Amino acid sequence: xxxxxxxxxxxxxxxxMVIAAVRRAGQPSRxxxxxxxxxxxxxxxxxxxxxxxxxxxxxxxxxxxxxxKRGRPQVALxxxxxxxxxxxxxxSLNSLSASLIDYSxxxxxHDISRPPTLTMNEGDLVxxxxxxxxxxxxxxxxxxxxxxRMTLAVxxxxxxxxxxxxxxxxxxxxxxxxxxxxxAIFTIPVTVENDCNMIAVAxxxxxxxxxxxxxxxxxxxxxxxxxxxxxxELFTGSHSSGGEFxxxxxIPDGAQxxxxxRGCIEAYAGNYAILRHARGESERAQPAADIDDxxxxxxxxxxxxxxxxxREAFQKAGEAIGFGLGSLFALFDxxxxxxxxxxxxxxxxxxxxxxDAISRTAGGQHNAAISFDLEPDEMxxxxxxxxxxxxxxxxxxxxxxxxxxxxxxxxxxx
Amino acid sequence: xxxxxxxxxxxxxxxxMVIAAVRRAGQPSRxxxxxxxxxxxxxxxxxxxxxxxxxxxxxxxxxxxxxxKRGRPQVALxxxxxxxxxxxxxxSLNSLSASLIDYSxxxxxHDISRPPTLTMNEGDLVxxxxxxxxxxxxxxxxxxxxxxRMTLAVxxxxxxxxxxxxxxxxxxxxxxxxxxxxxAIFTIPVTVENDCNMIAVAxxxxxxxxxxxxxxxxxxxxxxxxxxxxxxELFTGSHSSGGEFxxxxxIPDGAQxxxxxRGCIEAYAGNYAILRHARGESERAQPAADIDDxxxxxxxxxxxxxxxxxREAFQKAGEAIGFGLGSLFALFDxxxxxxxxxxxxxxxxxxxxxxDAISRTAGGQHNAAISFDLEPDEMxxxxxxxxxxxxxxxxxxxxxxxxxxxxxxxxxxx
DNA sequence: TTCTTTTTTTCGAGGCTCGAAAAAAAGAGC
DNA sequence: GCTCTTTTTTTCGAGCCTCGAAAAAAAGAA
Numbered sequence: 001x002x003x004x005x006x007x008x009x010x011x012x013x014x015x016x017m018v019i020a021a022v023r024r025a026g027q028p029s030r031x032x033x034x035x036x037x038x039x040x041x042x043x044x045x046x047x048x049x050x051x052x053x054x055x056x057x058x059x060x061x062x063x064x065x066x067x068x069k070r071g072r073p074q075v076a077l078x079x080x081x082x083x084x085x086x087x088x089x090x091x092s093l094n095s096l097s098a099s100l101i102d103y104s105x106x107x108x109x110h111d112i113s114r115p116p117t118l119t120m121n122e123g124d125l126v127x128x129x130x131x132x133x134x135x136x137x138x139x140x141x142x143x144x145x146x147x148x149r150m151t152l153a154v155x156x157x158x159x160x161x162x163x164x165x166x167x168x169x170x171x172x173x174x175x176x177x178x179x180x181x182x183x184a185i186f187t188i189p190v191t192v193e194n195d196c197n198m199i200a201v202a203x204x205x206x207x208x209x210x211x212x213x214x215x216x217x218x219x220x221x222x223x224x225x226x227x228x229x230x231x232x233e234l235f236t237g238s239h240s241s242g243g244e245f246x247x248x249x250x251i252p253d254g255a256q257x258x259x260x261x262r263g264c265i266e267a268y269a270g271n272y273a274i275l276r277h278a279r280g281e282s283e284r285a286q287p288a289a290d291i292d293d294x295x296x297x298x299x300x301x302x303x304x305x306x307x308x309x310x311r312e313a314f315q316k317a318g319e320a321i322g323f324g325l326g327s328l329f330a331l332f333d334x335x336x337x338x339x340x341x342x343x344x345x346x347x348x349x350x351x352x353x354x355x356d357a358i359s360r361t362a363g364g365q366h367n368a369a370i371s372f373d374l375e376p377d378e379m380x381x382x383x384x385x386x387x388x389x390x391x392x393x394x395x396x397x398x399x400x401x402x403x404x405x406x407x408x409x410x411x412x413x414x
Numbered sequence: 415x416x417x418x419x420x421x422x423x424x425x426x427x428x429x430x431m432v433i434a435a436v437r438r439a440g441q442p443s444r445x446x447x448x449x450x451x452x453x454x455x456x457x458x459x460x461x462x463x464x465x466x467x468x469x470x471x472x473x474x475x476x477x478x479x480x481x482x483k484r485g486r487p488q489v490a491l492x493x494x495x496x497x498x499x500x501x502x503x504x505x506s507l508n509s510l511s512a513s514l515i516d517y518s519x520x521x522x523x524h525d526i527s528r529p530p531t532l533t534m535n536e537g538d539l540v541x542x543x544x545x546x547x548x549x550x551x552x553x554x555x556x557x558x559x560x561x562x563r564m565t566l567a568v569x570x571x572x573x574x575x576x577x578x579x580x581x582x583x584x585x586x587x588x589x590x591x592x593x594x595x596x597x598a599i600f601t602i603p604v605t606v607e608n609d610c611n612m613i614a615v616a617x618x619x620x621x622x623x624x625x626x627x628x629x630x631x632x633x634x635x636x637x638x639x640x641x642x643x644x645x646x647e648l649f650t651g652s653h654s655s656g657g658e659f660x661x662x663x664x665i666p667d668g669a670q671x672x673x674x675x676r677g678c679i680e681a682y683a684g685n686y687a688i689l690r691h692a693r694g695e696s697e698r699a700q701p702a703a704d705i706d707d708x709x710x711x712x713x714x715x716x717x718x719x720x721x722x723x724x725r726e727a728f729q730k731a732g733e734a735i736g737f738g739l740g741s742l743f744a745l746f747d748x749x750x751x752x753x754x755x756x757x758x759x760x761x762x763x764x765x766x767x768x769x770d771a772i773s774r775t776a777g778g779q780h781n782a783a784i785s786f787d788l789e790p791d792e793m794x795x796x797x798x799x800x801x802x803x804x805x806x807x808x809x810x811x812x813x814x815x816x817x818x819x820x821x822x823x824x825x826x827x828x
Numbered sequence: 829t830t831c832t833t834t835t836t837t838t839c840g841a842g843g844c845t846c847g848a849a850a851a852a853a854a855g856a857g858c
Numbered sequence: 859g860c861t862c863t864t865t866t867t868t869t870c871g872a873g874c875c876t877c878g879a880a881a882a883a884a885a886g887a888a
Binding site: 418419420421422424443444445455456458459460462463483484485486487488489 | 834846
């Protein structure tokens with residue numbers, strides 16, 4: 001059952017809230033934080049003083065703060081960029097990108113490489129990641145904060161502890177224990193996350209007014225991925241990474257899907273499915289593993305240009321996604337949807353069929369009110385979401401706990 | 415954003431936790447509560463003393479507590495049945511049942527009537543409910559606790575505040591403001607809840623070891639209802655009552671559904687759909703509004719007895735439910751499922767087709783591990799869930815807040 | 829009757845938040 | 859340039875809350 005609230009939890013939670021308020025608002029004053037959190041000025045003052053002394057926050061005295069009002073001017077509080085650093089690694093098909101992020105969320109350095117993920121063996125894949133992170137760290141001056149967290153985003157399914165990659169389209173191998181391997185080398189906590197989930201995290205922090213309570217992010221690429229946020233929290237299922245929108249059933253016993261089953265949404269809306277249909281191949285034809293962007297852009301151009309199999313293929317894709325979303329809306333009520341990835345470049349061809357499908361479902365009653373945000377480039381979102389996720393862990397698990405205070409009270413001088 | 419934790423919230427939360435622990439465990443001792451909640455013995459002792467003084471808990475000195483061990487015997491704590499009463503009302507097709515429940519969850523009295531809901535006008539429907547509650551209360555001796563809450567369960571869709579019935583198959587009228595009407599008369603807070611959600615609440619309290627984190631309850635009757643519990647909390651969508659499993663899309667542009675759209679799961683698995691198929695009617699035939707139990711039992715018997723359209727109809731139903739569950743499992747990972755209602759009487763005919771369908775979906779990999787609980791009679795579950803829901807409100811909003819203590823501290827003697 | 833054992837209560841210490849008051853840091857007015 | 863006003867931030871004492879240790883209570887065991 002729920003565990004009791006102990007006395008020290010109180011301070012920990014309120015510290016976390018102050019940090020979160022600063023992260024969200026940018027550079028709020030103590031008074032603003034008090035207003036937002038509902039705590040008293042004196043409490044915020046005390047907590048802020050602690051956090052500043054611990055080097056987590058810093059007073060920002062930029063020349064132009066706000067309109068010079070009468071009265072004592074507000075002192076803006078900001079995250080101290082040197083309080084910590086985190087590493088955000090994005091591993092995708094034939095592509096690997098590691099970034100060092102400071103505590104305020106700014107990128108310090110990147111390391112980008114293009115390992116042939118489909119043909120590498122398991123050990124080499126892990127080695128590629130560690131080598132990339134090593135290069136990244138070697139290049140950095142020591143004046144940045146201590147490295148406290150690493151998050152790895154991969155397409156595919158992870159275990160519920162976010163420690164292993166159970167299955168991924170980028171490699172034939174399964175059950176790769178990335179977190180263990182990386183933790184052993186870099187001696188900091190590591191988690192392995194699904195890429196679409198990280199996109200959702202990024203969108204929430206970028207546009208909280210739109211993406212807050214319930215929303216979906218859908219990644220259109222060779223496969224169809226989904227990030228699912230319910231009640232403001234990432235839903236990742238009870239066993240694996242959940243949210244397998246692409247493998248909801250569209251047509252029972254329908255087209256052959258990459259997953260081995262038939263009729264999944266992905267088997268109509270994934271790049272391979274669109275290509276297959278455009279080429280006039282059978283619905284049972286074996287899915288292609290990797291389709292380059294140029295091919296898909298050419299298909300989209302052809303679909304836009306004239307009637308024919310290409311246009312039909314995108315319409316089928318739109319229909320599959322539309323019925324899928326309709327089912328989601330039946331379950332969760334209409335919620336904001338973000339469509340991410342190269343597939344957005346063909347969205348004008350996809351959208352009419354998609355909306356038509358939605359309007360034929362239970363979610364369709366709000367069809368007009370449903371709007372789709374398009375984000376063509378998923379990479380920056382994934383990287384950003386990864387960083388946010390890692391920073392959130394640092395905030396909650398390390399800085400909110402107030403290690404320094406505890407140590408002083410527990411062992412050292414009074 | 416999340417609001418700060420204030421000092422008095424602490425006591426309120428811990429009081430709520432003690433009450434919850436007693437409600438869950440039955441008659442735990444103070445020591446057991448301390449162990450379960452992680453709070454110290456002294457804290458539990460203080461809180462328990464307060465709650466006893468306020469008449470919320472009571473020491474239970476039944477002769478046979480537990481095996482007489484050495485040492486000071488544990489004193490069992492129980493909910494004081496007279497601390498409060500709540501009313502649980504279940505309104506379904508041509509049937510209305512109101513129950514008075516004491517604070518310990520035991521039913522004190524019932525009032526059962528059979529109003530013709532399909533033909534009544536809106537005002538009469540509200541009047542039927544108030545009259546039933548009035549009869550119920552009139553019959554009760556005054557020695558029971560004060561009436562503090564009422565919950566009304568109805569099939570259909572409610573608004574997000576649980577105050578109105580937006581749509582229901584039991585009446586042609588819509589937007590019925592039950593909560594306002596009842597609150598005006600009985601001067602206690604009232605909420606209107608979906609029946610399947612209340613089934614989920616009941617199951618969680620009856621078998622928490624099975625139904626805790628994520629689970630689904632599916633009600634098979636003329637329509638198909640669902641209760642959805644995610645992360646231990648009822649999910650009710652952002653706008654309406656959500657969880658419209660029956661209106662997820664099974665076959666795009668398929669059979670005519672009662673909701674006016676086509677291809678919904680319900681259009682294959684609802685009683686009217688099964689009857690329609692068994693009679694050899696077209697998939698486009700208008701759904702029947704009310705089918706009596708005997709007809710459905712006869713269909714099930716026929717299906718069990720010999721091959722033919724009846725059996726085929728139930729198989730189609732199983733397939734629709736199976737693919738729907740497969741999609742759910744793709745989204746949420748496999749989770750316990752409870753099948754409720756008269757439809758369970760035909761479950762032996764439905765199950766093979768259902769399992770076969772699930773095994774052809776992404777959720778199918780765990781097919782063997784998926785077990786279905788059957789609960790033929792939904793009424794006691796709905797009634798019980800309603801009562802639990804009302805009691806939970808009393809626990810959290812009234813008793814945990816400690817009105818008495820506040821009053822004393824705020825205005826009266828010290 | 830005395831000793832053990834276990835549960836429950838009591839009591840003082842230490843933390844935390846709050847409100848009120850004080851201090852600080854500006855602009856406004858003359 | 860000085861004083862007044864306004865707003866933000868800090869300080870301080872009061873009041874709760876939880877905790878651990880010790881005491882009290884309530885049995886069975888010897």
